[in-house]
Amino acid sequence: MKYLLQVDFPHDGIFGEEFSKAFVDLAKDISNEEGLLWKIWTENETTKEAGGIYLFSNEADAKRYLEKHTARLESFGYKNIRGKIFKISEELSKITKANFL
Numbered sequence: 001m002k003y004l005l006q007v008d009f010p011h012d013g014i015f016g017e018e019f020s021k022a023f024v025d026l027a028k029d030i031s032n033e034e035g036l037l038w039k040i041w042t043e044n045e046t047t048k049e050a051g052g053i054y055l056f057s058n059e060a061d062a063k064r065y066l067e068k069h070t071a072r073l074e075s076f077g078y079k080n081i082r083g084k085i086f087k088i089s090e091e092l093s094k095i096t097k098a099n100f101l
Contacts, residue, residue: 001058001059001087001088001090002037002055002056002057002058002088002090003055003056003057003058003059003062003085003086003087003088004053004054004055004056004062004085004086004088005053005054005055005056005062005065005066005083005084005085005086006051006052006053006054006082006083006084006085006086007051007052007053007054007066007069007070007081007082007083008042008049008050008051008052008081008082009049009050009051009073009078009079009080009081009082010048010049010078010079010080011043011048011049011050011051011078012048013050015043015045015050016043016045019043019050020041023041027039027041033061033065034061034064035056035057035058035060035061035062035065036054036055036056036057036061036065037055037056037057037100038054038055038100039052039053039054039055040052040053040054051082055088055100059085059087062085063085066083066085069083070083
């Protein structure tokens with residue numbers, strides 16, 4: 001069973017190419033997380049939000065990472081961090097072209 005983690009938070013900083021360049025080291029660090037299959041980085045300059053969608057191989061690693069990442073974001077000064085974990089319906093997701101399973 002795979003688990004999706006959705007994280008977002010208010011971000012009144014850089015976006016676009018600057019955002020991508022600024023967080024390369026963080027992306028490399030995140031890529032080594034236990035149980036992480038992939039992460040999609042999200043940003044919305046209009047609503048001043050950033051975050052990510054993560055796919056984990058198990059719920060325990062998703063929960064562990066959410067706690068770790070929330071603490072890291074808070075250490076960067078972010079507040080109002082929202083995180084949700086969802087179990088994935090693999091059968092239905094395959095029908096709707098989810099080729100990550």
